[in-house]
Amino acid sequence: MIEFRSVSYAFEDVSVLEDVSLTIEDGEFGLLAGANGSGKTTLLRHCNGLLTPDSGEVLVDGTPVSDDLIAARSSVGMVFQHPRDQFVSATVGADVAFGPENLGLERAEIDRRVDAALEAVNMAGREDDRIDTLSGGEQSRVAIAGALAMDPSHLVLDEPFTGLDEPARRSVLERLAALSADGTGVLLATHDLRDVLTLADRVIAMRDGQVAADGSPDDALEDLAGLEVRVPDR
Amino acid sequence: MLTYEPDETLAHRLDPRSKLAVQIGFAATALAHPTPRALLVLSAVTVVVLAAARVSLRRTVIAYRYALVVLAIAPVLAGVTIGSPWFDRADALTSGLASYRVLLILLVSAAYVRSTPVRDSRAAIQRTIPGKPGQLLGIGIALVFRFLPVLQGDLRTIREAMAARLGTERGTIDRISTVGMLGLTRAFDRADRLSLALRARCFAWNPTLPPLAFSRLDYPVLAFALCLALSAFY
Amino acid sequence: MATERNSVELVDDDAVRSFARAAVLAALMGAAAVVGSIPIPLSPVPISLGVLVVYLMGLYLGPYWGTVSIGLYLTAGAIGIPVFANGTAGIGVLIGETGGYLWAYPLAVILIGLAVHGTDDLADPADTSTPVIAAVLLAALIVIYGLGTAWLGYVLELGAIEALQLAVVPFVPGDLLKIVAAIAIVKAGRIDPT
Numbered sequence: 204m205i206e207f208r209s210v211s212y213a214f215e216d217v218s219v220l221e222d223v224s225l226t227i228e229d230g231e232f233g234l235l236a237g238a239n240g241s242g243k244t245t246l247l248r249h250c251n252g253l254l255t256p257d258s259g260e261v262l263v264d265g266t267p268v269s270d271d272l273i274a275a276r277s278s279v280g281m282v283f284q285h286p287r288d289q290f291v292s293a294t295v296g297a298d299v300a301f302g303p304e305n306l307g308l309e310r311a312e313i314d315r316r317v318d319a320a321l322e323a324v325n326m327a328g329r330e331d332d333r334i335d336t337l338s339g340g341e342q343s344r345v346a347i348a349g350a351l352a353m354d355p356s357h358l359v360l361d362e363p364f365t366g367l368d369e370p371a372r373r374s375v376l377e378r379l380a381a382l383s384a385d386g387t388g389v390l391l392a393t394h395d396l397r398d399v400l401t402l403a404d405r406v407i408a409m410r411d412g413q414v415a416a417d418g419s420p421d422d423a424l425e426d427l428a429g430l431e432v433r434v435p436d437r
Numbered sequence: 438m439l440t441y442e443p444d445e446t447l448a449h450r451l452d453p454r455s456k457l458a459v460q461i462g463f464a465a466t467a468l469a470h471p472t473p474r475a476l477l478v479l480s481a482v483t484v485v486v487l488a489a490a491r492v493s494l495r496r497t498v499i500a501y502r503y504a505l506v507v508l509a510i511a512p513v514l515a516g517v518t519i520g521s522p523w524f525d526r527a528d529a530l531t532s533g534l535a536s537y538r539v540l541l542i543l544l545v546s547a548a549y550v551r552s553t554p555v556r557d558s559r560a561a562i563q564r565t566i567p568g569k570p571g572q573l574l575g576i577g578i579a580l581v582f583r584f585l586p587v588l589q590g591d592l593r594t595i596r597e598a599m600a601a602r603l604g605t606e607r608g609t610i611d612r613i614s615t616v617g618m619l620g621l622t623r624a625f626d627r628a629d630r631l632s633l634a635l636r637a638r639c640f641a642w643n644p645t646l647p648p649l650a651f652s653r654l655d656y657p658v659l660a661f662a663l664c665l666a667l668s669a670f671y
Numbered sequence: 672m673a674t675e676r677n678s679v680e681l682v683d684d685d686a687v688r689s690f691a692r693a694a695v696l697a698a699l700m701g702a703a704a705v706v707g708s709i710p711i712p713l714s715p716v717p718i719s720l721g722v723l724v725v726y727l728m729g730l731y732l733g734p735y736w737g738t739v740s741i742g743l744y745l746t747a748g749a750i751g752i753p754v755f756a757n758g759t760a761g762i763g764v765l766i767g768e769t770g771g772y773l774w775a776y777p778l779a780v781i782l783i784g785l786a787v788h789g790t791d792d793l794a795d796p797a798d799t800s801t802p803v804i805a806a807v808l809l810a811a812l813i814v815i816y817g818l819g820t821a822w823l824g825y826v827l828e829l830g831a832i833e834a835l836q837l838a839v840v841p842f843v844p845g846d847l848l849k850i851v852a853a854i855a856i857v858k859a860g861r862i863d864p865t
């Protein structure tokens with residue numbers, strides 16, 4: 204469970220999050236929608252302590268993030284917008300192993316997690332492939348595997364479809380749907396809701412650093428009007 | 438280009454630390470004894486080392502071609518004198534022998550390069566150098582390996598963009614500083630994104646170390662390296 | 672599981688950021704060795720951007736992380752990543768005829784880093800006056816030439832003049848242009864070192 208309690212945050216003097224309160228339940232598939240600059244990225248980076256609130260607090264599984272960064276970062280796996288810049292090794296297997304290695308796990312457990320994570324993103328058996336030979340969609344999926352190897356209860360993704368073509372986008376979405384069906388919570392920030400709305404349990408819409416609407420995907424279509432996000436054609 | 442190639446040779450099965458020891462022992466004795474007799478023995482050693490790693494002599498010579506030009510010019514430069522006798526054969530010979538030993542050192546190190554994946558070198562570094570320096574170096578070279586092709590791509594893009602915008606007509610200094618500035622800006626952008634990913638995946642000082650172990654084959658090789666190193670003193 | 676996690680010692684945030692910059696600049700130096708060269712008029716050797724990146728390491732990473740960066744570059748090349756001139760690699764290059772230049776790089780970075788940043792937190796190099804930067808970069812270049820030539824002369828059994836002819840003279844014009852370019856980059860003030 205990820206809990207925001209009256210979180211406010213500013214870059215220098217510019218207020219970016221204003222009094223945000225939210226609870227993301229385990230196993231939930233949530234969409235964080237909103238125009239560019241509405242504060243989605245800033246909000247997500249509070250979930251695992253990459254940013255610290257100016258006021259208010261963020262809790263993961265009941266513990267304030269700042270009290271146990273390691274627990275928060277293991278429970279909340281994060282995938283960023285540019286997959287190319289988030290790999291730490293030139294080969295797939297070594298990269299996915301990075302998180303569990305940092306947690307100091309036994310080698311056998313690390314190997315098990317790498318296999319399971321690659322399996323979950325449809326990249327089983329590709330350990331020795333070089334990352335720069337992979338397609339954009341494959342890179343995105345390996346980045347997801349890197350987060351999954353930490354064995355998180357939530358997977359948080361920030362605009363993971365940027366720069367992906369349609370088939371690649373679908374391949375990533377299909378994996379997210381499968382993960383969600385297996386019980387991993389997914390929180391996906393995007394300004395393009397076309398084919399993700401049907402997967403979601405909940406849509407959180409942001410405007411100017413505040414939660415403008417929060418509800419089921421059906422209600423969301425009404426609320427999202429005027430938020431400069433791309434919604435499905437009707 | 439001279440790089441690691443997967444293979445099953447004797448050298449591929451050795452621990453990187455033994456291969457490192459051989460190179461250092463070899464270089465030490467070659468630097469100490471630039472005599473025809475010693476170089477004859479060392480040439481034989483080089484042939485054995487190259488065969489043990491199945492190094493292609495032709496490709497290695499091509500890879501080191503610029504270095505070889507310097508090695509070839511050196512004895513000529515050493516021999517030429519202003520005034521009689523115009524060419525000092527003794528000086529040229531001394532320099533020629535010295536150049537030849539450098540060639541041997543280069544060839545022996547080519548065997549390491551062809552037979553050792555970055556993963557193994559990284560493991561050797563993290564297991565040999567204790568504490569934080571070992572961890573920084575180990576993860577650091579993995580990052581260099583990962584980002585090298587990415588930044589080569591960046592530099593190519595920058596140069597092509599400059600050429601397209603009549604950049605070829607610019608002054609030389611202008612061009613160097615533009616490439617340098619854009620290259621540095623992009624590199625720092627990538628690094629800043631990378632640092633978020635490192636933090637999200639719990640980048641730690643004390644991770645599980647990559648697996649690596651000496652095999653029975655390594656002991657005679659280490660003993661040989663020791664002999665080479667000791668022979669530098671005789 | 673909980674007990675294992677308690678022993679994890681996270682690298683602190685500022686160090687992660689500086690380290691990432693150091694590693695990526697080391698890779699940039701390697702990329703410049705293959706892709707970067709720019710032909711210059713009236714010179715037989717094209718300019719490789721390598722030494723420019725050495726300057727930038729000292730100027731923008733400071734003495735501590737700059738040294739880490741150049742150390743990563745040298746180690747990466749030694750273990751076989753093709754980052755040395757023209758995409759070569761191997762310990763042989765560090766011992767071979769151009770090894771002196773490579774070993775001089777860390778000294779150059781420390782010299783530049785100390786002169787511009789001192790031993791405390793990173794400063795903005797744009798705040799250092801142009802003559803001081805020019806003098807420091809020139810001093811760094813002299814260190815590189817000095818060690819480079821000395822080693823080349825020793826390892827190839829050449830006299831000082833011969834070594835200079837082979838290893839310094841052809842490169843002087845390009846290396847001076849790189850100093851001017853580095854100053855231009857710093858004075859443009861568009862890159863934030865912190």
Ligand SMILES: Nc1ncnc2c1ncn2[C@@H]1O[C@H](COP(=O)(O)OP(=O)(O)O)[C@@H](O)[C@H]1O
Pocket residue numbers: 214217219237238239240241242243244245246
């Ligand atoms: N590093 C930063 N420094 C200053 N302002 C920033 C920074 N990052 C984001 N902002 C500002 O914060 C606001 C929210 O940005 P962000 O969270 O990235 O929104 P989104 O992800 O929804 O596009 C924007 O107005 C943006 O300009």
Ligand SMILES: [Mg+2]
Pocket residue numbers: 243244245361362
């Ligand atoms: Mg964003």
